[in-house]
Amino acid sequence: xxxxxxxxxxxxxxxxxxxxxxxxxxxxVRLNRLFRGTETQEWLRSVLRDQLAGDVAVVSSFGAESAVxxxxxxxxxxxxxxxxxxxxxHFPETLAYRDLLVERLDLTNLIVLTPDAAELAQRDxxxxxxxxxxxxxxxxxxxxPLAAALAGYDATITGRKAFQSSTRANLPRFEIDxxxxxxxxxxxxxxxxxxxxxxxxxxxxxxxxHPLVADGYPSIGCMPxxxxxxxxxxxxxxxxxxxxxxxxxIHQPGAADPGTDGGELPPGYDPVF
Ligand code: SF4
Numbered sequence: 001x002x003x004x005x006x007x008x009x010x011x012x013x014x015x016x017x018x019x020x021x022x023x024x025x026x027x028x029v030r031l032n033r034l035f036r037g038t039e040t041q042e043w044l045r046s047v048l049r050d051q052l053a054g055d056v057a058v059v060s061s062f063g064a065e066s067a068v069x070x071x072x073x074x075x076x077x078x079x080x081x082x083x084x085x086x087x088x089x090h091f092p093e094t095l096a097y098r099d100l101l102v103e104r105l106d107l108t109n110l111i112v113l114t115p116d117a118a119e120l121a122q123r124d125x126x127x128x129x130x131x132x133x134x135x136x137x138x139x140x141x142x143x144x145p146l147a148a149a150l151a152g153y154d155a156t157i158t159g160r161k162a163f164q165s166s167t168r169a170n171l172p173r174f175e176i177d178x179x180x181x182x183x184x185x186x187x188x189x190x191x192x193x194x195x196x197x198x199x200x201x202x203x204x205x206x207x208x209x210h211p212l213v214a215d216g217y218p219s220i221g222c223m224p225x226x227x228x229x230x231x232x233x234x235x236x237x238x239x240x241x242x243x244x245x246x247x248x249x250i251h252q253p254g255a256a257d258p259g260t261d262g263g264e265l266p267p268g269y270d271p272v273f
Pocket of ligand 1: 134
């Protein structure tokens with residue numbers, strides 16, 4: 001069976017001491033080819049139900065459109081781990097929205113990740129690092145806690161969409177997470193969804209919007225680093241406004257997947273953080 005050949009972790013139990021990468025570039029390319037032209041629900045179901053990607057977690061910011069991805073995953077397996085980075089800098093509305101969605105979607109495995117208290121005390125004692133060193137702040141509050149948590153997983157599911165920003169254009173459905181040498185898969189189920197697709201899905205399933213969307217925030221991260229966006233602007237242009245920074249370090253701007261020839265990807269693509 002072809003899929004058994006594609007995914008190394010489906011062939012053998014994952015040994016956490018194993019130094020081999022969990023997946024290779026060629027395996028990610030083959031997964032993209034395998035599911036080319038397949039509807040999102042269908043291929044995501046295959047990935048989760050058949051464990052094609054091993055142990056998988058969703059990484060969600062419970063942002064503007066997170067309800068779509070979480071609903072898709074919950075409809076397949078509500079016990080899928082959902083990792084939420086509680087940076088200590090979120091809008092209160094985001095925390096309330098997180099709790100609302102967890103209850104509404106019957107998500108049974110929310111995992112809240114927090115920064116290391118000692119590191120926080122040492123490097124951001126007054127909580128203002130975001131104002132002069134946002135990369136360092138994201139490193140302490142997002143990148144390190146997530147990296148520690150991801151050691152236990154073979155793949156992550158993101159909510160990135162092509163239309164969200166130019167930096168997320170041309171990302172494939174399956175890619176290798178280059179944040180470390182573990183070779184985890186990064187899975188992007190919504191990458192080829194348009195803004196209209198997202199809106200239609202939210203309406204079809206009567207999913208509640210993040211309360212700040214109606215207040216002019218189409219992309220929502222930490223409170224100090226999120227600004228309102230004017231109609232017609234890049235939805236993520238309100239993130240780290242005034243800084244030469246577009247991602248928090250969890251997601252690197254992607255290049256075209258050599259296995260797709262660009263053919264299955266829409267022009268433009270994106271994640272939730
Ligand atoms: S988004 Fe802003 S407040 Fe949040 S971790 Fe990054 S720099 Fe800090």
